[in-house]
Amino acid sequence: MPVIPSLLTACTSRSGGVDSSAFPSSKDELILSDGLSYKVLIQEGDMLNDKMVFGTENDYLAFIPTGSDEGILWVNHEFVNPMFASGWEPDKARHRDMITTEMHMVGGSIVKIKKEWGGDWKFVKNDPINNRLTAASMIPFEWPELVAGNRSVRGTLANCSGGVTPWGTILTCEENYDNFYGEYDYVTDSRTRSKLGWERFFPDHLPQHYGWVVEVDIRTGSAKKHPGLGRMAHECATVKALADGRVVIYTGDDQDNGCVFKYVSLEAGKIYPGNLYVANMDAGKWELLDIARPELAGKFADQTELLIRTREAALLVGGTQLDRPEDIEIDPLTGDVLVSLTNNKPKGVYHGSILKIREEGDYDAMTFVHDTFLTGGEESGFSCPDNMAFDAAGNLWFCSDISDDALNKPPYDKFGNNGLFVLIRNGVDAGKIFQVASAPNDAEFTGPCFAPDGETLFLCVQHPGEGSKNLSDLTSNWPGGGTTIPRSAVVAIQGDLLRTLQQVV
Ligand code: FEO
Numbered sequence: 214m215p216v217i218p219s220l221l222t223a224c225t226s227r228s229g230g231v232d233s234s235a236f237p238s239s240k241d242e243l244i245l246s247d248g249l250s251y252k253v254l255i256q257e258g259d260m261l262n263d264k265m266v267f268g269t270e271n272d273y274l275a276f277i278p279t280g281s282d283e284g285i286l287w288v289n290h291e292f293v294n295p296m297f298a299s300g301w302e303p304d305k306a307r308h309r310d311m312i313t314t315e316m317h318m319v320g321g322s323i324v325k326i327k328k329e330w331g332g333d334w335k336f337v338k339n340d341p342i343n344n345r346l347t348a349a350s351m352i353p354f355e356w357p358e359l360v361a362g363n364r365s366v367r368g369t370l371a372n373c374s375g376g377v378t379p380w381g382t383i384l385t386c387e388e389n390y391d392n393f394y395g396e397y398d399y400v401t402d403s404r405t406r407s408k409l410g411w412e413r414f415f416p417d418h419l420p421q422h423y424g425w426v427v428e429v430d431i432r433t434g435s436a437k438k439h440p441g442l443g444r445m446a447h448e449c450a451t452v453k454a455l456a457d458g459r460v461v462i463y464t465g466d467d468q469d470n471g472c473v474f475k476y477v478s479l480e481a482g483k484i485y486p487g488n489l490y491v492a493n494m495d496a497g498k499w500e501l502l503d504i505a506r507p508e509l510a511g512k513f514a515d516q517t518e519l520l521i522r523t524r525e526a527a528l529l530v531g532g533t534q535l536d537r538p539e540d541i542e543i544d545p546l547t548g549d550v551l552v553s554l555t556n557n558k559p560k561g562v563y564h565g566s567i568l569k570i571r572e573e574g575d576y577d578a579m580t581f582v583h584d585t586f587l588t589g590g591e592e593s594g595f596s597c598p599d600n601m602a603f604d605a606a607g608n609l610w611f612c613s614d615i616s617d618d619a620l621n622k623p624p625y626d627k628f629g630n631n632g633l634f635v636l637i638r639n640g641v642d643a644g645k646i647f648q649v650a651s652a653p654n655d656a657e658f659t660g661p662c663f664a665p666d667g668e669t670l671f672l673c674v675q676h677p678g679e680g681s682k683n684l685s686d687l688t689s690n691w692p693g694g695g696t697t698i699p700r701s702a703v704v705a706i707q708g709d710l711l712r713t714l715q716q717v718v
């Protein structure tokens with residue numbers, strides 16, 4: 214049996230001060246454990262064809278195989294840093310053409326990739342499947358009513374994490390939508406201003422049209438928004454198929470005190486129609502979000518408005534407020550539903566945890582039990598867990614998301630830059646956590662995704678240099694080095710260590 218500590222140093226040894234590994238690091242590099250190496254597969258600004266550009270701030274990845282050594286990669290593009298994306302200069306005015314440029318940098322990319330002789334993955338420029346979904350694409354709602362006056366709306370944005378359906382479509386989740394067009398307040402009948410200020414140039418693009426889960430057919434690039442799954446800062450949409458073809462979809466509202474939700478479809482092979490529930494952790498119950506409930510009747514004009522205001526409805530039926538629920542994955546070894554709770558600084562929760570939900574029955578059960586699976590902090594060697602993925606042996610790979618303005622400062626100074634970690638599940642090292650990668654300055658790793666053969670881990674490097682005040686004072690120059698502007702990128706990680714870890718069963 215391979216002995217993992219000869220390759221890696223467990224994070225827990227840090228508390229004894231004997232960590233001899235490269236981690237933690239605060240270097241502006243993508244540093245990997247011995248036995249791993251990476252190549253940049255594609256980066257922000259690369260052209261997919263003559264017209265379409267690979268977007269910025271890449272997050273969730275999904276790989277759909279189309280052959281033994283080829284496949285289609287879906288990549289979410291979450292946010293824009295106007296200084297890098299559209300030429301805006303700090304303290305200068307914003308212009309409509311900047312916003313238009315930025316609109317084409319978010320959404321998602323559909324990219325054909327192939328493994329070449331020698332084992333390296335390359336993206337196939339000009340492949341006919343290459344496509345983009347942007348904040349300018351027209352997207353219909355899969356819903357019987359108009360949504361804030363529209364049946365079809367302009368664009369998807371804030372695309373954070375997502376999921377894959379059993380029928381091969383991608384779910385891409387609109388997370389911090391209020392950064393783009395602000396938020397609509399039904400109580401005061403007013404609209405808040407956004408960070409990016411897009412609403413000043415496109416006032417017809419209403420906040421209620423964003424914050425949804427969007428289903429994408431990657432073969433055609435067509436998409437539809439699913440109001441049935443509610444409106445919030447959707448982190449992810451993790452799909453579990455039931456034996457009869459219906460699906461259960463778990464999603465979290467990534468804000469301080471956000472809730473966890475699950476959606477259960479009513480018919481096989483499709484998402485709509487279905488029911489949305491919120492988790493009441495104290496009662497161990499999934500609470501239905503339906504306008505017919507006495508607690509909800511009269512509070513909203515109809516079910517559509519209830520779903521637009523999902524956060525308010527969730528609290529009215531006893532939804533439990535959690536510590537920023539982010540990624541959700543189903544544990545292949547136990548069947549448990551794992552939920553990253555990144556942090557909740559206003560409540561003094563700085564390092565977060567991973568929550569374990571066990572359904573009492575199949576995944577459409579209405580009751581569950583729960584417990585803490587892992588707790589972040591100096592003892593465990595990681596902080597602020599976010600994106601997760603399981604490998605073929607059931608090891609849990611997870612990325613940290615310490616915000617760029619908090620990195621390397623108390624109470625996060627012991628953790629260095631953000632990292633990629635693995636929890637070993639089998640063999641003599643079962644239960645140990647190892648750090649396997651450290652991100653460039655200000656960046657977080659996102660979208661961990663294994664190729665089906667387990668030989669490659671695709672991973673995104675998101676927002677390197679995010680803390681830069683201007684282009685002449687950059688905090689990162691990754692991946693180009695020198696004085697180049699930092700770029701988000703997808704990397705392909707390979708090496709013996711991937712094989713070793715997946716052999717330990
Ligand atoms: Fe986009 Fe909650 O991370």
Ligand code: CA
Pocket residue numbers: 373374448539540599600659
């Ligand atoms: Ca995330």
Ligand code: CA
Pocket residue numbers: 539555599614
């Ligand atoms: Ca995050």
